[in-house]
Structure formats: structure tokens, C-alpha cells
Amino acid sequence: MNSNYILLGLAFALCFVLLSGCTNTAKSDTLSTGTISKDKNSTSYNPNSVPGSSESNSSDQKSDTTPSTTPESEEALKDTPGAVINTPSNKRLDLLPLGDGKYSTSPKVGYIYSCDTQFNGGGAFKDGPWIEGSVWDPSKKVTVDGAVVWKNGKLTITLSGDKRRIVSNDLPNHTTGVFPISSNDDAYQYDRNPNSIKEQSIDISLAANPTLVDNPSCGSGTVGIMLSGVPLFNGFDAGGRDAVAHEIQDSCGGHPQVSGQYHYHSESSCLNDSGGKATHSDLLGYSLDGFGIYGEYGENGTLLHAADLDECHGQTHAIMWDGKTQVMYHYHFTEDFPYSIGCFRAKPVSLGAGGGESPGGQMPPPR
Numbered sequence: 001m002n003s004n005y006i007l008l009g010l011a012f013a014l015c016f017v018l019l020s021g022c023t024n025t026a027k028s029d030t031l032s033t034g035t036i037s038k039d040k041n042s043t044s045y046n047p048n049s050v051p052g053s054s055e056s057n058s059s060d061q062k063s064d065t066t067p068s069t070t071p072e073s074e075e076a077l078k079d080t081p082g083a084v085i086n087t088p089s090n091k092r093l094d095l096l097p098l099g100d101g102k103y104s105t106s107p108k109v110g111y112i113y114s115c116d117t118q119f120n121g122g123g124a125f126k127d128g129p130w131i132e133g134s135v136w137d138p139s140k141k142v143t144v145d146g147a148v149v150w151k152n153g154k155l156t157i158t159l160s161g162d163k164r165r166i167v168s169n170d171l172p173n174h175t176t177g178v179f180p181i182s183s184n185d186d187a188y189q190y191d192r193n194p195n196s197i198k199e200q201s202i203d204i205s206l207a208a209n210p211t212l213v214d215n216p217s218c219g220s221g222t223v224g225i226m227l228s229g230v231p232l233f234n235g236f237d238a239g240g241r242d243a244v245a246h247e248i249q250d251s252c253g254g255h256p257q258v259s260g261q262y263h264y265h266s267e268s269s270c271l272n273d274s275g276g277k278a279t280h281s282d283l284l285g286y287s288l289d290g291f292g293i294y295g296e297y298g299e300n301g302t303l304l305h306a307a308d309l310d311e312c313h314g315q316t317h318a319i320m321w322d323g324k325t326q327v328m329y330h331y332h333f334t335e336d337f338p339y340s341i342g343c344f345r346a347k348p349v350s351l352g353a354g355g356g357e358s359p360g361g362q363m364p365p366p367r
């Protein structure tokens with residue numbers, strides 16, 4: 001009898017050791033599974049990100065200390081402005097996050113809510129040395145050479161009733177680079193943009209005082225027109241990659257697409273902005289939904305980043321609008337992706353026939 005009890009006791013003890021061993025194994029399995037799914041998650045949003053880059057390493061370490069992280073809570077984390085870019089405000093960044101593939105099917109901070117989710121090629125053919133994994137260094141990027149003067153630029157902006165009509169031939173009031181990109185240009189090593197700048201016929205009527213809608217709309221290609229008469233495209237090239245990082249623009253931040261339409265993808269340094277040094281940026285152009293697009297500086301001259309703005313890359317506070325100070329929604333440029341409008345907070349106009357686009361009412365794909 002006694003020996004049976006001892007055997008039974010031994011069996012219990014053995015079971016306990018085995019069980020606790022099993023429990024530990026199960027726990028560590030859960031942990032590593034969580035880490036792996038996190039990796040999959042982040043690469044699915046950043047097709048060009050390098051898994052071994054310093055950014056993804058640091059986020060992996062974070063997940064190790066929070067074993068309860070699930071893909072769902074990871075998604076929630078991405079929606080938190082601070083987690084998207086982790087950028088301190090009011091400080092210019094040496095390295096900018098690459099926006100490749102950062103499109104979403106609903107409004108999302110730091111992303112472009114894109115009407116297109118299929119992208120087909122175009123743009124620069126080779127990554128320049130300023131692209132380093134999942135980041136890029138704007139100070140190392142080359143520009144398209146030249147200082148071509150356009151004497152026949154035409155732009156009129158007329159406020160009439162509840163409409164603001166903008167008529168432009170897209171020939172800018174500043175110099176441009178020489179396009180097509182010359183084989184003698186250092187930019188030619190990365191981008192062989194074969195298009196020439198051609199006069200366009202842009203005539204749009206925007207809401208002079210737009211109304212916010214409950215559900216923002218997606219964007220595609222052109223998102224606004226600037227006070228130089230030049231259209232603003234969103235942050236993507238035709239391949240859904242970060243156009244500002246990959247494509248080579250001239251020193252004013254512009255280049256022509258397939259039908260010769262000169263355009264920007266980010267704030268042009270050739271638009272005059274007196275913002276910074278304690279003052280809000282100036283109005284630099286209009287979004288297709290009628291709201292204003294301002295430079296990189298918010299209230300009190302604070303340098304803004306995507307994480308400081310809403311899902312559509314804007315904010316609401318007192319601004320100068322048609323000569324009056326009023327509290328109003330508006331978009332901002334930022335140095336980081338998506339650089340300008342991520343979605344429209346009011347109903348945008350479509351650039352129909354007579355605009356700068358090809359027959360059929362559709363803007364040719366951006367490049």
C-alpha cells in the first residue's frame with residue numbers, strides 16, 4: 001500500500017514537471033507567434049522596407065516587452081498618430097520615412113486614402129543612394145538641372161459668389177528644370193523622364209467656402225492647384241511608391257507627366273511661404289474640395305509632421321481666408337509622407353473635360 005502511494009506521488013510530481021514544462025513551451029510559442037505576425041503585418045504595409053533595418057528592429061523589441069500584442073492591437077497602434085511616424089514636432093528630420101505602398105482604403109493618419117489600389121509602373125527606374133531601406137535622406141537627393149523661364153504663364157483666380165474659379169495654363173511663374181531629362185544630367189542615372197513640359201488648359205470652379213462632410217473621400221492623382229498655377233499630385237508615383245523619394249523633380253519640386261502636365265508632389269520651395277519663426281504658414285494653393293493648402297508651419301510657427309495632423313492631413317484653427325481671420329479646416333504640407341492631402345474632408349470637384357487631363361475626363365496616371 002505504502003509503495004503504491006509513493007509511486008502515485010512520484011507520478012503526480014512527474015506530471016507536474018511535465019505540465020509546467022508544457023505550459024512554458026506553450027507560452028513561448030505564443031510569444032514568438034505574436035512577433036512573427038507583427039513582422040508580416042508591417043511588411044505588408046511597406047513592401048520596400050528592409051526587415052533588418054534599424055526601424056523594424058526597434059519595433060520588434062517593443063513587441064517582445066508586450067507579449068499580449070496581437071495583430072489587432074498592432075493595427076490600433078498604427079492608427080495612433082505618435083506610433084505612425086514617431087516624430088517629435090517642430091524639428092526637421094534628417095531621414096524621412098519612405099511612403100511606398102502606404103495607401104489605405106479608409107482615412108488613416110500618415111497614409112493616402114487612395115481611390116486606386118492597383119498601381120502600374122512608371123516613374124524612376126532606379127533607387128538613388130538617398131533611399132536607405134525604409135527611410136530616405138532628402139539632403140542627398142539629386143534634382144533635375146536647368147533654369148527654364150516660362151514667359152507665357154497664365155493664371156487667374158476669381159472669387160464670385162460661392163465659387164472660386166481657377167484658370168491656368170500650367171506654365172509656372174518660376175523656372176523649371178530641363179525636360180526631358182538630359183543624358184548629361186546626374187538625375188538621368190535614376191529617372192529618364194522622357195516628357196516635355198507642355199501648356200495645359202485647366203479651368204476649375206471650387207467651393208469658395210467648403211463644408212465638412214461626415215465621410216472623407218479618397219483621392220487619385222491631382223489633389224489641388226497651387227498659386228503658381230501648377231497642379232499638386234498626391235504623394236504617389238504611378239507605381240504606388242513615394243513619388244518625392246523615388247522620382248527626380250527639378251529644384252522647384254516639379255516635373256511633367258505623360259501629357260506634359262507639370263506638377264508637384266510636395267511643397268515647392270518656389271512657392272513663397274513666410275511661415276515659421278512664430279507665424280503660421282501662408283496659403284499656397286487650393287485643394288480640389290475648396291479648402292486651403294498651407295505650408296509646413298502650424299500655429300505659432302510650429303513645424304508640422306503627419307502625426308500632428310488628422311487623417312486627411314489637415315487641422316482646424318484660425319487662419320487667414322479671403323482677407324479675413326476665421327476658424328476653418330485647412331490642409332498642410334509636411335516634409336514627411338504623405339507630404340500633402342491624404343483624403344478630402346469636403347466634396348472634391350472632378351477635373352472634367354476642359355481641365356488639364358486627357359479626353360475622357362480622367363487625369364492621366366501620375367508619374
Ligand SMILES: [Zn+2]
Nearest residue numbers: 297298299315
Ligand atoms: Zn494650420
Ligand SMILES: [Zn+2]
Nearest residue numbers: 243265366367
Ligand atoms: Zn510626378
